[in-house]
Amino acid sequence: MPALKVDDLAKTFPLKKPLFGPAPPGVRAVRPMSFEVATGETLGVVGESGCGKSTLARMLVGLLEPSEGRIEIEGSALDTADPAEFGKLIQYVFQDPQSSLNPRKTIRQVMEAPLKQLHGMQRPQRDRRISEIFASVNLREEFLNRYPHEFSGGQAQRIGIARALAADPRIIILDEPVSALDVSVQAQVLNLLADLKLRFGLTYLFITHDLAVVEAVSDRIIVLYFGAVVEIGRAESIFANPRHPYTKLLADSAPVVGKPLKAPEQKGLELPDPLNPPPGCAFAGRCPRATEICRTNVPDLNEMGEDQLAACHHPLES
Amino acid sequence: MSAFFKLLFRNRLAAMGAVVLSAILLLVLITPILPLNDPDVTATADRFKRPFSEGHLLGTDHLGRDLLSRLLHGTRLSLAIGIAAALIAATIGSAIGIIAGYFGGRTDNIIMRGVDMLMAFPYILLALAIVAALGPGLMNALIAVAAVNVPFFARNIRGITVGLAGREFIDAARLAGMGHSRIILTELLPNVLPVIVIAMSTTVGWMILETAGLSFLGLGSQPPQADLGSMLGEARSAMISHPHTSIVPGIMIFLIVMSINLLGDGVRDALDPRLRSGALSRPRATTLVERVGDTPAATDDLLAIQDLETQFHVGQRVYRAVGGVSLAVKPGECLGVIGESGSGKSVTALSVMGLVASPPGVITGGAVRFQGEDLIGAPYESLRRKRGDRVAYIFQDPLSTLHPLYRIGQQLAEAIKSHHKVSNAEARERAIQLLNDVRIPNAEARVDNYPHEMSGGMRQRIGIAMALANAPDVIIADEPTTALDVTVQAQILTLLDDLRRDRGLAIIFITHDFGVVAQLCDRVAVMYAGRIVEEGPTQVVLDAPAHPYTKRLIACVPELGGGRRELDAIPGLPPVVDDLPAGCAFAPRCDKAQDTCRAGTIALAGPSSRAVRCLYPEEAI
Known part of the structure; x- marks a missing residue:
């Protein structure tokens, strides 16, 4: 049984109806997508700004109600948008650790909320649990009586992770958890996450725009473009051996020591307009391999090689 | 709470108000026990008695x-x-x-x-x-x-x-x-x-x-x-x-x-x-200069930062943001400056043109020479003429550097007209030319757009176009691609690279990304806690880092194609610059540190183009 199963999950944000005339079709932030995450797996989600990765994440934790589709966590469906219902099974670690902590609450109050609200624990039990969690994320207990502004980014992110752990979830959604951190601290947090996963048998959904980071931490990777899955594959092979031209573009764009600088694409600077989406493949306007069929028909996600799926009419040779 | 009262009573008018109000409140509170006449008892015979009359x-x-x-x-x-x-x-x-x-x-x-x-x-x-x-x-x-x-x-x-x-x-x-x-x-x-x-x-x-x-x-x-x-x-x-x-x-x-x-x-x-936080106290037009000691002699570099020291004086505390940094660029050269937040890389860049906000910023030592002329302490008018004209900046967040209420054409024209006398039509033509230079498609139409009508990558191109507007000799780019997506970043980097090759621009490129430095820069300087700890040709530094900090920083950044792995994190945090340890600032986090590392100042030493600030370097240089 997969830890997380998503079936045709989609989100359309309605647009304001004009005074006269019919309401325009909404903005499709996430087009129907299906995927599974196995227990103990880390699934990386990459894509550029506006590709729908944050909308997807917010739906998965119940902060946003899906327009269509269903979310199953360990076999039981969760289609309501009640964060408290989701909270016990799936938790969220935010991108900006400082703004995810209430500036006027002590760390102890922050940590106690999930224990009290989700698990109804009594005071002595809570204190014991907080000590356990703090020990596992390498934070000192004297931090508990301080306020968020007294912490550095790395420490604040550890507190964010500790809060997510306090809910004792099965799955943690990590939304750009290290983007706001300095590189030397980034590695500390990534290693901590890997360690916690093993220790508590967690399942991760790791959302980021940093290809090198996602490759270093994930088992499998999903590549999103314009609200749709364009490719799914194993972390070690997807960027080395991409089937979708967009994945290749991403991999070629990432700056790597020793690789000469060249612009991977010269034309097509404009991304597709969400208010006026192209009828066919959203990437066709930027794609060097695009033909007529790409501009009219949306490609389906098809099996291509071992453990790799891509949504492309003219996939790259492996 | 006591800090609140201290702040409150520093304001004399507020203190006066508080005194008057508490006097009135006190009077009113004790009114019932004061020996006063009944307020409602009439005595028509005593009507309209003047003040200070008896009773x-x-x-x-x-x-x-x-x-x-x-x-x-x-x-x-x-x-x-x-x-x-x-x-x-x-x-x-x-x-x-x-x-x-x-x-x-x-x-x-x-x-x-x-x-x-x-x-x-x-x-x-x-x-x-x-x-x-x-x-x-x-x-x-x-x-x-x-x-x-x-x-x-x-x-x-x-x-x-x-x-x-x-x-x-x-x-x-x-x-x-x-x-x-x-x-x-x-x-x-x-x-x-x-x-x-x-x-x-x-x-x-x-x-x-x-x-x-x-x-x-x-x-x-x-x-x-x-x-x-x-x-x-x-x-x-x-x-x-x-x-x-x-x-x-x-x-x-x-x-x-x-x-x-x-x-x-x-x-x-x-x-x-x-x-x-004092955000409403207006900063001065140029950074305050309180130089002690001698000014270093001029060199033949295009732009040379020499032993620059910039501090922030906040109350009793002194933050040594930049503690003696020397950098230099020649025409057509790209110098990378790498460091984490708080390493002083941005403050170094802003000090060049006196853009560090004062108060609290103070330049306390060193010199910045542009074509031999010292810019530190130069009169405001001379700095203003060079800002944007000879030395231009590109900042990290293009949305906050563009004015939201003006069309980008107007903003580009303004950048040109503040340094050159040109007609409106000429300025507009030049603006369109600039947009073409930074490869914005359909420049004639785009010139009348507002910043919010453009994507992040486009806006950063506008930021670059604005920096190029007066054909400067030096561009200082402070994390110009950090906020951008990778595909856009690749385009911006290629653009900058072409510009410096075609026009002989010197670029100082500030970043925290080794991949970017490796692709764009000829030389690189690594900063830690306000000082340069290592510098040299990019390839040499990346292949054989000599300072333990550089080596470990490179090791802890994942690189595409490396596969799934444990990263070599650096334990601890960078020091706060108002309380720097004696000796090497990296010593508390360094596993090679000896007692001598913590003893005294360590010099940046090495042959001509390569230098390291370490007593026990990883590689002999």
Whole structure:
């Protein structure tokens, strides 16, 4: 049984109806997508700004109600948008650790909320649990009586992770958890996450725009473009051996020591307009391999090689 | 709390207000036990006695009642009504505002349109209408004044709440299983409370005045009960013949409202985080210079930063943001500066053109030479002529560097016209040319766009176009691609690379990304805690880092194609620059550190183009 199963999950944000005339079709932030995450797996989600990765994440934790589709966590469906219902099974670690902590609450109050609200624990039990969690994320207990502004980014992110752990979830959604951190601290947090996963048998959904980071931490990777899955594959092979031209573009764009600088694409600077989406493949306007069929028909996600799926009419040779 | 009072009483006017108000409050509180005449007993024989007459310190009114006694009892009543009205209005208004702001959508719309309707009436008319409906009387006046002020609080608090409700900690609270009412009470309320207090302190005076106004019209307190407004109203007919009867309550109203307003402004200034951080104190046009010691001699580099020291003086603390940095670029050269946040790389860049905000920034040593001329301490006009013209900047966030209300063509033209006398048509033509240079498609149409109509990558191109506008000799780019997506980043980097090759531009490129440095820069300098710890040709530094910090920093950054792995994290945190350790700043985190590393200053040493600040380098250089 997969830890997380998503079936045709989609989100359309309605647009304001004009005074006269019919309401325009909404903005499709996430087009129907299906995927599974196995227990103990880390699934990386990459894509550029506006590709729908944050909308997807917010739906998965119940902060946003899906327009269509269903979310199953360990076999039981969760289609309501009640964060408290989701909270016990799936938790969220935010991108900006400082703004995810209430500036006027002590760390102890922050940590106690999930224990009290989700698990109804009594005071002595809570204190014991907080000590356990703090020990596992390498934070000192004297931090508990301080306020968020007294912490550095790395420490604040550890507190964010500790809060997510306090809910004792099965799955943690990590939304750009290290983007706001300095590189030397980034590695500390990534290693901590890997360690916690093993220790508590967690399942991760790791959302980021940093290809090198996602490759270093994930088992499998999903590549999103314009609200749709364009490719799914194993972390070690997807960027080395991409089937979708967009994945290749991403991999070629990432700056790597020793690789000469060249612009991977010269034309097509404009991304597709969400208010006026192209009828066919959203990437066709930027794609060097695009033909007529790409501009009219949306490609389906098809099996291509071992453990790799891509949504492309003219996939790259492996 | 004590810090708050300290700030409050540093403001002399607020302190004066506080003294006057507490004197009045004290008087009013002890009124019942003072040996005063009964305020309501009439003695027609003693009417209109002048102040300082026997038995009546402030004289008597038209019915021979003791004015001092009426004044103190009236003040008591007016203050109580004003404060009660403020509390009621603040409670109801804030509740409405928080609910509207938190739930948003339709709830917000319905509530706020109702509030708008209340606000559409002139307040005194509305208050009169409410009193007319409820009948005259002090309680009804209180209700009217409170009701009239509810919209003010509702709108204020809603605005604050809307900003807070979108913050991530509210989402986090929902995920922790909190319900709506708990989130409002424990997450939102503590954050809006200071704003409520500020709004209240600035409106109490106003409400006392409004209550007095209603009483003056005979709609508030009813005779014989005294409040300040009704005292004024009753004295009106004798204003010419016996002015003291109206002057006495008039002065009291003036004192109360004045002191409350002065104190209220003081409270607002002391509580408002923006005012407290000194954001509203205007920085000087150039960074303050207090150089001690000798100025280094000129070199033949295009731009040379020599032993630059920039500090921030905040209260008693001195933050040594830049502690003796030397960098130099030649035409056509690209120099990378790598460092984590707080390493001083941005402050170094901003010091070049005196752009570090002063206060608190002070340049305390060294020189910055552009074509041999020292820019540190140069007159403002000379710096202004070079800013953007000879040395241009590209900043990290293109959205915050472009003015949202001007078309990009106008902003580009302005950049040109502030340095060169050209006609509008010429400037526009040049702007279009610049957009073409940075490869913006359809430049003729795009030149009339506003910044918000462009994507992040486009805006950064505009930022680059603006930097190029006057064909500068040096461009200082401070993390120009950090906020951008990788595909856009690759395009921007290629653009910068082409520009420097075609035009002989010198670029100082500040970043934290080794991949970017490797692709773009000829030489690289690594900064840690305000100092350069290693420098040299990019390839050499990356292949054989000599400083332990460089080596470990490279190791802890994952690189594409490396596969799944454990990263070699550096334990600990960078030091705070107001308390730097003696010796090597990296020693506390370094596993090779010896006692000698912590002893004294370590020099940046090495052959001509390669140098390292380490006693036990990883590689011999």
